[in-house]
Amino acid sequence: MLQKFDLSTPRENFYNITSQVREAVSASGVKDGIAVVFCPHTTAGITINENADPDVVHDMLLGLAKAYPDRPEFRHGEGNSAAHLKATAVGSSATVIIEGGRLLLGTWQSIWFCEFDPPRKRAFSVKVIGD
Numbered sequence: 600m601l602q603k604f605d606l607s608t609p610r611e612n613f614y615n616i617t618s619q620v621r622e623a624v625s626a627s628g629v630k631d632g633i634a635v636v637f638c639p640h641t642t643a644g645i646t647i648n649e650n651a652d653p654d655v656v657h658d659m660l661l662g663l664a665k666a667y668p669d670r671p672e673f674r675h676g677e678g679n680s681a682a683h684l685k686a687t688a689v690g691s692s693a694t695v696i697i698e699g700g701r702l703l704l705g706t707w708q709s710i711w712f713c714e715f716d717p718p719r720k721r722a723f724s725v726k727v728i729g730d
């Protein structure tokens with residue numbers, strides 16, 4: 600089963616999409632399997648990381664900005680090469696195991712849509728596979 604979700608991203612940030620993924624798993628009726636969360640954009644991505652302390656997202660954004668700054672040598676005409684680099688660094692998808700109808704996430708983990716090129720109208724898909 601495939602489900603698509605839309606979201607607006609007013610600023611560069613990580614947006615918690617765990618509840619939408621749980622919704623997709625529940626709607627699928629799958630009890631044991633996997634959920635693949637996929638982002639079809641080139642300047643946004645998907646990652647799994649901590650949800651408890653909001654400073655973790657702050658620090659990840661800061662670290663990515665330090666690792667991938669804008670550079671005058673960049674040639675891409677749209678002028679958002681740093682966003683492309685960050686999107687590649689976090690990746691376009693995440694796979695989560697489903698056990699007993701529940702996502703097998705750790706206590707502190709959430710699934711994040713990572714926006715690096717705001718503001719945008721975005722989408723992501725969740726494919727649930729299993730019995």
Ligand code: ZN
Pocket residue numbers: 675677678679680683
């Ligand atoms: Zn671009």
